[in-house]
Amino acid sequence: METTRHPIIPNHYFARVSSECQLLFENRYYYGCIALCQSVAEALARFMYETWTKNKPEEKFFANIKKHRVYGVKPDVTKLLVKIYGGQQRHDFHHLNKTVPIEYEQLQSIATEKIDLLNKAESQIFEYEIIESKPSPKYPLYWETEIGKPNVFLRLE
Numbered sequence: 001m002e003t004t005r006h007p008i009i010p011n012h013y014f015a016r017v018s019s020e021c022q023l024l025f026e027n028r029y030y031y032g033c034i035a036l037c038q039s040v041a042e043a044l045a046r047f048m049y050e051t052w053t054k055n056k057p058e059e060k061f062f063a064n065i066k067k068h069r070v071y072g073v074k075p076d077v078t079k080l081l082v083k084i085y086g087g088q089q090r091h092d093f094h095h096l097n098k099t100v101p102i103e104y105e106q107l108q109s110i111a112t113e114k115i116d117l118l119n120k121a122e123s124q125i126f127e128y129e130i131i132e133s134k135p136s137p138k139y140p141l142y143w144e145t146e147i148g149k150p151n152v153f154l155r156l157e
Contacts, residue, residue: 008135009126010143011151014043018122025115030107031100035093037114041084044121048073051141061085074139080121084114 009015018040024033045064046057052073058064068078089110092099101107127138137143144151 008128009122010137012047012144014040014047017043018118021115021118025111028108030104030111031093033111034107034114037084037111037118038086038090038093040118041081041121044077044125045081045085048077048125048142075124075127077121077124080117080124084117084121086114 021036042061049064050057128135
């Protein structure tokens with residue numbers, strides 16, 4: 001079971017956690033994969049809003065999503081982030097409510113959806129092309145740079 005992960009992302013505070021989502025999925029730790037994907041979606045919503053606007057992000061996920069739309073944060077991945085976050089489902093997994101599924105196939109299905117959505121969101125947010133052997137980001141403001149070189153986190157096998 002594999003999904004298409006985005007191989008290079010900026011080396012931000014969420015890079016390792018995002019990569020851990022993939023490892024949890026590949027090793028069939030679906031509860032952890034689901035909950036961590038939801039957390040990364042929340043972090044990405046805050047990060048993108050703060051980076052795009054230079055304003056302090058809100059504490060609540062949906063408040064940041066709303067501000068994405070108000071300020072025209074690009075790329076528009078709000079629908080993807082909302083699907084990953086999952087509303088009540090997020091609270092069920094985060095708080096381990098008794099409504100959390102326990103059937104293996106259902107957990108696998110939810111985890112597959114979450115990791116695919118996360119990979120799709122990251123591939124849009126951190127889109128790049130290789131120019132002269134270096135990544136050239138479409139949205140450079142999301143990439144920390146040091147003397148014109150992006151600080152990257154490699155997720156290559």
